[in-house]
Amino acid sequence: MTDQAVNTLREDCSANGITIHPAIQPRNVPGAGLGVYTTKKFKPGEKLIHVPTKHIFTTAKIPESFLSIPARKHIAVHAQLAAFFAFGSKEDLHQYEHWMATWPGLDDFVESMPIFWGFWSEQILEKLGRPTPKPQKEMRGLTGDHLPKRRRISDEFEHGRGTNRRYIRTDGTDFTFYMWPPFCLSPGLCSWWHTSCNLESAKIDAMIEKVVAHVKSVAEALPELRITEDDEQLAKYLHAWCLVNTRCFYYIPSSPSQKHKAKPPTDPNEAMALCPFMDLFNHMPSPPSPETATSAATKDDIQRPCKARYTSTGFTVTTDSPIPPTKEILFCYGAHTNDALWLEYGFLLPDSTNTFDSIPLDNLIRQSLKPADTSTLEEHGYLNDYTLHNDGSICYRTEMVAWLLVLGRAKWKKVVEQGLDPEEACTSPTGKSKYKKTILSWFEKGRGLATENTMVLNEIVDDLLLEYFGTVSAVAAVQNKSSEEKLAVAKRRRARCLMRWAQISDMVEKGIKKIEAEDE
Ligand SMILES: C[S@@+](CC[C@H](N)C(=O)[O-])C[C@H]1O[C@@H](n2cnc3c(N)ncnc32)[C@H](O)[C@@H]1O
Incomplete structure (x- = not known):
């Protein structure tokens, strides 16, 4: 700038x-x-x-000549704001041009936001009814040529697109590596982490749904813009959508009278202004x-x-x-x-500087539960939403699952129903040690996941990097980039993933230290 x-x-x-x-x-x-x-x-x-x-700048500033009042009823505030900044007339946008000149370009978002990376941007296109080029990804993924063959023992498709691989470690045990695309992002974002626990859709899927719904609603109201059909128009809209997404403030217009305070909208996402x-x-x-x-x-x-x-x-x-x-x-x-x-x-904020950082432990914990444990937890409102915080501490819900596995279902139910302290209710001399071991076993799995994903991310060869971390041109209009530039972007995206896995690994190690230091 x-x-x-x-x-x-x-x-x-x-x-x-x-x-x-x-x-x-x-x-x-x-x-x-x-x-x-x-x-x-x-x-x-x-x-x-x-x-x-x-x-x-609120939707009240968008001229009716651009978007009629009745049309707005079916379009989210975010989508309206983006539409105006992408497609408002020269005359209408003139007064904002110095402000807009300080905004980042599309490339900045495309490089850094995972929804624009290969797999996810293809999903956006598919959901918009656009044919996507079907790369040879599945086939190439299956051959696994880029990975050391000694470790690969089988492949299976996941959701018809990606591939899970079973590997053998040098000690003879095996693990699953989630080939494409889920491995690269953190458990906090990825679908496989969630779908296996029947959680709400993963954050990245929810964001894709939102962007697609916004594009469709604007395309319906303003068909002449050809947003869903024309690559450049779509890229223009997505650029403005990201600008609004990253630059908005929570805003409720103030009411002139103290008595009749302005009501916040039911959906806080609608209270947006630039x-x-x-x-x-x-x-x-x-x-x-x-x-x-x-x-x-x-x-x-x-x-x-x-x-x-x-x-x-x-x-x-x-x-x-x-x-x-x-x-x-x-x-x-x-x-x-x-x-x-x-x-x-x-x-991503660097290292462990984000005091609000955490990762979900749901998948790791759910793997260790029997169906009856799951039902008991569900009955008492303790199923899912397990968190490991930045400082290595775990949330109360996670502690309660560990106590369930220590106390057994009948005793645990009594503890919950009578509001007792599970540690005090535990009469077994080895209870606390079992509790610590249970939590440590989840952390050990987390440690393994971080180590293995880091290792494989580092091993991907250049041409596959482009497939995994590349950009689909129709979404992002990747214009005239040389193959060196494209590869450099893919490498930076991979580096971002590696940085996140290093942070996850760090959180898990802190968790291990913390639990080991607890008195028995
Ligand atoms: C509201 S804008 C802030 C101004 C912005 N840096 C710009 O150039 O216009 C939000 C964007 O700034 C960047 N950003 C904000 N805080 C950051 C941070 N701590 N580290 C790296 N990037 C950050 C991200 O790209 C984010 O989407």
Whole structure:
């Protein structure tokens, strides 16, 4: 992004009554597009930006000449906003052009958001009724030429598309490697992880459903745009869809009267608005807890995300902690795991810096349950939704499953129904040790999964990398890219997957340490 585009936006904002503190400045952040930096030291509570209500972009700003009021009833707010920014007339978009000039290009989303990667983007096309080129993927996957043959013992199709493989480890035991596509993403996103437990659809599938429904609703209302038929139009729409997805704020119009407060929509996703300049801030999770700071001085210096507050006059952004000069000023987009950030925003926070990070343990745990255990858990509301947190701690639901396996169903039911402490209710001298072993066995499986997926991801040869981590041109209009460039993108996508598996592995190791340290 050029400095000129940013400066022009700033001038534009100031000329239109948007207040921007003179000591903040947008600039490029390596790997994160633009971000906003301080040029002086800020104290907590200082006002950084005020955007008057009239500059908040909601569907009310979309001209009826573009989308009639009756047509809007059948189109989600997100889909309407995207349609306008993709296909609004030159005249209607003119007043926003300096703002739009600071937005990322389609390529940025295509590279980073898994819905645009081969398998998933093909699903989008198929669901839109578009014929997709059927690559030789299944056949090539089956040959397994890219993998060391000594370890492959059998293949089987999964869902008619991907392949599961059985491998033999050097110690003679075997494992299943989920060939394509599920292995690459984290368990928090993938369908196989979920379908095997009959959970709600996986997050990535839900996102694909949403995007497809939005495209279809706009295509129906505005057939002349030929969004589903024309590659370029589709790419244009998907670009705007991602822009809206990653840049919107939660917004409920304020009511002039205190008595009749504006009602939030039933679906919070409908409370969306875009806001110039405020969309330039990057995300940080919650800061480390003050207890971990070593001295009073460091406690006070911990940077917290800024606060964005909406009142009847507009949005105001204020600092919530001191921020030194030349530091990036950050928002918190919400208590998102790295999987959610990856899926929705296309990035992973590095290492274990995301205090909100976690992974689901459902699949690992469900494998160790007998049907009667599953029924007991279901009856008492404890089936599924098992979590391993960033710090290696597990959720209460996970603990309760372990206690079920230790106490037996009858005793466990009594504990739950009478609200007892399961540890106190356990009279067996080996109870706590069995409890720890049960949890450790789940972690061991998680460790194996991370090790094996990492190993195989690293082994994929270049031409298959392109198939697995490539881009389907009809969705993303991958124009004129050389094969070197395409391969470089595929490698970066693989690196992202490897980074996620390293984080998963780290969480599992922390979990193991934590449970081993517990008293028996
Ligand atoms: C609201 S925009 C923020 C401004 C954006 N960086 C830009 O260039 O316009 C959200 C997008 O910024 C990027 N982003 C935000 N926080 C990030 C972070 N901590 N690390 C990497 N990328 C981040 C992601 O691409 C995300 O989709």
